[in-house]
Amino acid sequence: MFSFLKKPGPNKVTLASETRTLLVARDKTLLEAMLAEGLAMPHDCKVGSCGTCKFKLLDGKIRELSPSALALERDELAAGYRLACQALPRSDLTIALDAPLLSQQAVESYSATIVAARRLCPDIINLVVELDRPLCFTPGQYADLSVPGIDGPRSYSFAFAPKAGPARQLQFHVRHVSGGAFTDWLFGSEPIGTQLKVAAPYGEFRLNTSTAPMLCIAGGSGLAPIMAILQEALANGATRPVVLLYGARSQAHLYCLGEIGELKAAWNGPFEFIPVLSDEAPDSPWEGARGLVTQQIAGIPDLAKCEAYLCGPPAMVDHAEEELLSAGVSRDAISADRFLDHSSAR
Ligand SMILES: Cc1cc2nc3c(=O)[nH]c(=O)nc-3n(C[C@H](O)[C@H](O)[C@H](O)COP(=O)(O)OP(=O)(O)OC[C@H]3O[C@@H](n4cnc5c(N)ncnc54)[C@H](O)[C@@H]3O)c2cc1C
Ligand code: FES
Structure with a gap:
């Protein structure tokens, strides 16, 4: 009696491929619940734009915060794929994932x-x-x-x-x-x-185990995780050649120059730092590169052999990715983090 007044409880989600279950509160997305359980569910933007967090819905009902169609292809949708960052379970679910999930630090x-x-x-x-x-x-x-x-x-x-x-x-x-x-x-x-x-x-953006030359491309505050990754590589004793391309508006917008200098001095191999200014006054004494940071990519020696780390505004990262792919860099050798904001969330 009065069971219709009961607040709906959490839903049980069965991961068919992993033979494990988790409980998801009604106000949590599937991605939030998986990360809180320490499951390394791939994700990037968390706003339904990148498609990284896709899963296959085998059984049950979800409510979507934004339609999966904004990030997934028509054939993926037809096969039952949906976005975990946009999915609020509305019944018990059975889902499948394309690759086995590892454990990681729980969010x-x-x-x-x-x-x-x-x-x-x-x-x-x-x-x-x-x-x-x-x-x-x-x-x-x-x-x-x-x-x-x-x-x-x-x-x-x-x-x-x-x-x-x-x-x-x-x-x-x-x-x-x-x-x-x-x-x-x-x-x-x-x-x-x-x-x-x-x-x-x-996030999935991190240092990989490759020994290929590193090409790091950052724009604005996208330098933050690139510096963190380079510091980690240095602490691991990396000897890989590095080119760091950094895009800023003007000389006044160049920052972290002291830290970059220290990193370069401590690096056990070639380290080239190329700042590129997009909006420096034409009559300023700046003798370095001008224009868009992505215009420098074509001039990097042995580009196709590089492993690339890209971070910053989404348009810069998209453009850099296109340039690298067309220069023969394999998709697997490109790691990218896009600083999406509410203007890009659909
Ligand atoms: C994984 C990840 C990592 C990030 N790391 C960093 C970082 O290290 N450093 C950093 O500086 N930033 C980073 N960002 C970006 C950061 O999260 C914020 O998005 C950014 O700081 C803007 O936040 P805000 O609240 O000031 O702007 P918001 O309120 O998000 O607004 C951003 C712009 O969108 C406009 N806008 C707001 N709502 C709408 C709407 N509905 N439609 C259209 N336009 C709208 C606003 O007028 C404004 O111009 C990261 C983003 C992601 C996804
Ligand atoms: S994490 Fe980007 S779409 Fe879900």
């Missing part, structure tokens, strides 16, 4: 305080956040930051490789996006002491 929620916010250049702040307990992450990954009064979390990549084990203080390079809710607040207020929630670690 957890942390209480945090902003302890420092320092301008690195006119439009990038180094944001330092202290957690209530240490967090383990892999350089290249990111965290979701939720500030009271701002709708939904914002993602920021860890801007350093931890020196020894888990870290309680996190650093992020946050670029001001005009009209953006979080960054307008950060750049226009006194944020120190603000309490926030941090959920982490997320």
Whole structure:
């Protein structure tokens, strides 16, 4: 009696290929539940744009936050594929995945305080956040930051490789996006002491085990995870040649030059840093490269043998990826992280 008044409970999701089940609360997406269980479900954007988190729905009902059709091909949809980051289970489900899932560090929620916010250049702040307990992450990954009064979390990549084990203080390079809710607040207020929630670690962008020459291409605050990945490679004793192409608007927007210099001096092999300015005054004394950072790609020696790491604005990353593929770099040798924001979420 009165069972119709009962709040619906979590739904059971059976992973057919893994012979395991998990419970998913009604307000959680399938991806959130899998990551919280420590399942290494592939994901990237979490907004239904990239298609990385696809799964095959074998049985049951879901509600989609945005249609899977925005990221998946027609034949994938016909075969039952859907996006885990957009799927709220509405009944018990049975699903299948294309590849076996590994275990990873579970995504957890942390209480945090902003302890420092320092301008690195006119439009990038180094944001330092202290957690209530240490967090383990892999350089290249990111965290979701939720500030009271701002709708939904914002993602920021860890801007350093931890020196020894888990870290309680996190650093992020946050670029001001005009009209953006979080960054307008950060750049226009006194944020120190603000309490926030941090959920982490997320993301698949990380150092691979290849020994091929590294071609790193960053735009704006996309330098943050690239620096973290290079620091990790250095700590692992890498001897691979590196070319770091960095796109910024003007000399005033070049930042982290000291850290890049230190990395270059400590690197056990050739390390070339090529800053490229898109909006430097024509009459300035700048003698370095000008134009779009992606225009420099064609001039990189032995391009087809490189392993590429791309990070920054989605248009820059897309363009760099196209150039690399057409130069013969294999898709497997390209790792990319796109800094999507609400203007690109569909
Ligand atoms: C995996 C990942 C890692 C990231 N790492 C970093 C990082 O390390 N550093 C960094 O600086 N950024 C990073 N980003 C981007 C970051 O998460 C934020 O998106 C960015 O800082 C903008 O946040 P905001 O709240 O200021 O802007 P938003 O509120 O998201 O708005 C962004 C822009 O979209 C416009 N807009 C808002 N709503 C809509 C709408 N409905 N339709 C159309 N336009 C709209 C706004 O006017 C504004 O111009 C990352 C993103 C991802 C996905
Ligand atoms: S992570 Fe789900 S579509 Fe990108």
